[in-house]
Amino acid sequence: MNCEQLQEILVAYLDIKATPAERRxxxxxxxxxxxxxxxxxxxxxxxxxxxxxxAVPPSAAFSAAVRARVAQEPRRASFWNWVRPSPxxxxxxxxxxVLSLWLSSSVPPARQQVATAQQGSEAEFRMIKDLPVxxxxxxxxxxxxxxxxxxxxxxxxxxERPQM
Amino acid sequence: xxxxxxxxxxxxKAGDDSSFELLLRKYRTPLVNFLYRMVRDTAxxxxxAQEVFLRVYRARKDYAPSAKFTTWMFRIATNLALNSxxxxxxxxxxxxxxxxxxxxxxxxxxxxxxxxxGIEHQLIARDRADTIRRAVESLPEKQRAAVLLHKYQEMxxxxxxGILQCSESALKSLLFRAYETLRVELASLVxxxxxxxxxxxxxxxxxxxx
Ligand SMILES: [Zn+2]
Numbered sequence: 001m002n003c004e005q006l007q008e009i010l011v012a013y014l015d016i017k018a019t020p021a022e023r024r025x026x027x028x029x030x031x032x033x034x035x036x037x038x039x040x041x042x043x044x045x046x047x048x049x050x051x052x053x054x055a056v057p058p059s060a061a062f063s064a065a066v067r068a069r070v071a072q073e074p075r076r077a078s079f080w081n082w083v084r085p086s087p088x089x090x091x092x093x094x095x096x097x098v099l100s101l102w103l104s105s106s107v108p109p110a111r112q113q114v115a116t117a118q119q120g121s122e123a124e125f126r127m128i129k130d131l132p133v134x135x136x137x138x139x140x141x142x143x144x145x146x147x148x149x150x151x152x153x154x155x156x157x158x159x160e161r162p163q164m
Numbered sequence: 165x166x167x168x169x170x171x172x173x174x175x176x177k178a179g180d181d182s183s184f185e186l187l188l189r190k191y192r193t194p195l196v197n198f199l200y201r202m203v204r205d206t207a208x209x210x211x212x213a214q215e216v217f218l219r220v221y222r223a224r225k226d227y228a229p230s231a232k233f234t235t236w237m238f239r240i241a242t243n244l245a246l247n248s249x250x251x252x253x254x255x256x257x258x259x260x261x262x263x264x265x266x267x268x269x270x271x272x273x274x275x276x277x278x279x280x281x282g283i284e285h286q287l288i289a290r291d292r293a294d295t296i297r298r299a300v301e302s303l304p305e306k307q308r309a310a311v312l313l314h315k316y317q318e319m320x321x322x323x324x325x326g327i328l329q330c331s332e333s334a335l336k337s338l339l340f341r342a343y344e345t346l347r348v349e350l351a352s353l354v355x356x357x358x359x360x361x362x363x364x365x366x367x368x369x370x371x372x373x374x
């Protein structure tokens with residue numbers, strides 16, 4: 001092995017990742033070549049020097065920025081978007097139940113409302129379940145859901161809504 | 165038992181965002197540091213690191229664990245770093261490299277009260293760190309990436325070769341050339357190191373066999 005051939009395996013040798021055969025070759029060369037011996041030693045010293053470079057911690061805002069960008073991503077492809085009512089509609093559903101229970105304390109309304117109530121409580125359950133998920137933050141932001149009752153869901157708004 | 169990165173990623177794919185949070189916490193510092201040394205600017209490095217995480221998240225639906233997670237993630241990071249420099253979007257940074265004091269660049273604060281006995285030592289340490297940083301940042305991109313992944317991320321050759329898209333033997337030559345350049349560039353630091361560590365020569369990465 002000559003000096004040039006040594007170059008290809010010197011780093012692996014110093015990393016203790018050379019094969020036994022390679023190691024024997026390197027050691028044989030180092031035993032007779034002062035230049036390579038000096039270089040090998042200095043590589044190790046150099047690695048110690050490189051350790052002095054301090055790591056830079058990410059800024060305090062970094063993770064929050066990543067989370068914010070990730071939160072804007074659409075999630076759960078078609079299937080869930082289809083099954084799951086939007087937070088706004090869920091809230092509207094719940095509000096409708098509360099409102100109608102309050103308005104008609106004595107007269108129990110027909111079937112239709114039972115269906116709505118069922119949907120409402122399901123939605124409520126889902127909201128509780130999903131509360132820690134960042135994406136659903138706008139459930140809380142949209143507290144004025146009642147005002148949406150008359151308006152049909154708009155196509156192309158922030159969440160792809162199922163067609164109800 | 166801790167889940168592997170691949171398992172975490174599969175959990176993200178299944179809709180579990182808390183697993184993504186774990187990946188973010190685990191890799192934000194290594195990734196920002198790697199990108200910082202590649203693009204030489206903390207703000208740019210953080211922008212790119214955000215982009216890496218976002219791409220990882222976006223790719224979750226198609227994620228198939230064919231390679232190590234870190235290989236995949238650092239490959240995205242490396243490509244972004246190389247492209248961002250090629251774009252020239254951050255060209256003005258090249259100019260600032262030679263300016264001696266980039267104290268605002270996010271290096272850990274060396275806030276030392278006046279007249280503290282250690283101050284001289286800390287100034288020397290900062291000076292050395294600055295010299296090292298400049299030497300590493302002066303390496304050609306691919307050599308630099310190889311050194312960062314080998315020395316600072318402590319990755320194996322096959323993984324680094326996968327990230328840099330080269331053969332393992334090409335990588336070993338790349339590393340040799342990079343360390344040879346650094347050995348010359350940082351000769352004076354190597355010498356002080358030799359003097360300091362006289363009887364016992366050790367480094368974190370392997371020890372010479374005698
Ligand atoms: Zn030799």
